[in-house]
Every structure is written in C-alpha cells, then in structure tokens.
C-alpha cells in the first residue's frame with residue numbers, strides 16, 4: 001500500500017502544463033496576413049501591430065464585409081495550418097519542458113469548426129516540428145475549460161466554456177492581438193526566447 005500511495009503522491013506533484021498551439025507554438029497571424037496580402041494585393045490590410053480582436057475576421061469585418069470572408073477563406077484552405085511558421089523558440093522550449101523532472105506537458109488546441117484541413121494539419125504540424133512522440137500529447141477540444149492541468153499557456157485573453165472557474169491558471173501568451181487587452185490580473189508569458197518561461201515553470205512547480 002505504501003508503494004501505491006507514494007506513486008499517487010509522486011504523480012500529484014507533477015506540474016501539468018497545457019500549451020496552446022496557434023499564436024503560442026505557431027504563427028497563425030503572420031501567415032494569415034502574408035497570405036491575405038498575396039491573394040488580395042489591392043485591398044486594405046491590418047498590420048500586425050494594429051490587430052486588436054482575437055478573431056482576425058471580426059476586425060476585417062469592420063472595414064468591409066467581403067474582407068472578412070476572404071480572411072476566412074484563407075484559414076479554411078488546404079495547407080494553411082500545416083505550413084504555419086513556428087513562434088521563435090517554441091519547439092525547443094517544448095522539448096525542454098518535456099524532459100523536465102516533475103513536469104508533464106500537453107498541447108491543448110481548439111480545431112476550427114470547419115475541420116476539413118485544420119484537424120489533420122494540426123497533427124502534421126506537430127509531427128513535423130516536434131516529432132512523432134508528441135502525437136500522444138495532443139488535447140484537441142472546443143472547450144478548454146474542461147481540460148485538466150495546473151496551467152494553460154494561451155494567447156486568447158478570455159477563455160470561456162462549460163466550467164465557470166477552470167482548474168488551471170491561465171497564463172496569457174503575448175500576441176499582436178492581445179498586447180493591449182485587459183487581462184484582469186492574469187500573468188503573461190511574452191515569448192519563448194528570453195528564458196522567462198523557465199522562471200514561470202519553477203514558480204508554478206513550487207505551488208503544486
């Protein structure tokens with residue numbers, strides 16, 4: 001029995017880290033803008049530093065309804081999710097996190113409701129950039145509030161769902177659209193390159 005208990009205690013002490021995908025591991029916004037400019041060179045566009053809404057479509061709709069439709073056509077098209085560039089340092093940080101003692105890391109991402117390409121291509125992106133073993137580390141859900149973890153690192157400032165007070169702490173990953181957002185006392189992680197993510201993990205581990 002003692003062995004069983006110590007196993008339970010050991011697993012309870014593990015820090016369960018959930019990491020979002022778009023705008024945290026891969027750069028949805030940059031590719032969307034590049035593709036929009038190349039497909040519609042004569043239309044107005046929103047530079048990344050002027051992005052404000054979580055959904056790009058909403059901000060384009062305020063300029064002209066057809067621009068919002070063009071934006072949606074881009075992220076619904078084949079290859080969009082597969083070919084997203086990496087957010088600098090994200091994959092190295094994930095691999096390091098996976099090897100850290102006392103840490104369990106999962107990718108927690110929401111697929112588009114138009115799942116035709118997005119679903120498969122999210123798996124392809126993970127396999128190509130992180131490796132096959134990460135295919136066992138994927139949580140795809142439309143409702144992240146029901147996912148279990150100590151922390152969720154995600155660029156969406158307001159994450160809502162069936163659970164009013166999710167079990168995880170939401171750390172907001174800084175992205176062009178949320179730089180100016182009111183994040184209501186939540187912590188931020190600004191990047192994967194200056195090493196601050198390690199301080200965040202150490203701090204979280206002390207609380208588990």
Ligand SMILES: Cc1cn([C@H]2C[C@H](OP(=O)(O)O)[C@@H](CO)O2)c(=O)[nH]c1=O
Nearest residue numbers: 020021022028055056057109110111112
């Ligand atoms: C439509 C849209 C989706 N997304 C991302 C968020 C979700 O991925 P993730 O949960 O990995 O961040 C996914 C489906 O909505 O696409 C944006 O980041 N901006 C958008 O405008």
Ligand SMILES: [Mg+2]
Nearest residue numbers: 020022023155
């Ligand atoms: Mg995201």
